[in-house]
Amino acid sequence: MGAELFLHLSAWKQNPVTIKDADLQQLVRQVVDRVLSEKSLPAADSPSAPAAKTVAVGADHGGLGMKQDLAAYLVELGYAVSDCGAFTADPVDYPDIAYAVAKLVSDGAAGRGIVVDGAGIGSAMVANKVPGVRAALCYDLSTARNAREHNDANVLTLGARLIGPGLARDIVKVFLETQCTEERHKKRVEKIMQVERRFLKK
Secondary structure (H helix, E strand, C coil): CHHHHHHHHHHHHHCCCCCCHHHHHHHHHHHHHHHHHHHCCCCCCCCCCHHHHEEEEEECHHHHHHHHHHHHHHHHCCCEEEECCCCCCCCCCHHHHHHHHHHHHHHCCCCEEEEEECCCHHHHHHHCCCCCCCEEECCCHHHHHHHHHCCCCCEEEEECCCCCHHHHHHHHHHHHHCCCCCHHHHHHHHHHHHHHHHHHCC
């Protein structure tokens, strides 16, 4: 970036030496290439920002294997993955993982979140305590589609002891590709958020 050129010129002023034209041209070319490459990236606050295509994932020790499989699948689908753990099979507490995933969604750092534990129930409870999060436990394609179409859910929880990896992938795909578009559903989702705001004021 321009800062690199500035640092080079500042160093030259403190210890002046003759800069060959070829060296200067190469330095300028590197700076220009860097600036152009950064301009090609979407801005963080634009509709096409990375956050919109970023999925936060997490799992306790019981859901570790499924989380790893889903993370790889998300990359295949073209999503960026923000992994909140766990990273080993050592026992961990699902509330910590669910909160980490939900926080990224709440903060806007991830467009969607996926949490896997043994049954998916506890993680949904935790995630729904985080403002702005609407977590849904889904166990088939119908619940995944309904969670998105009717409730505009932004966090999916799964039970690794209840479903297999193939079904989990299918649920994730439906969850990510389904949109909440009908006004009657959007109106009811807004009422959900009104309840949340009512209690946040206390």
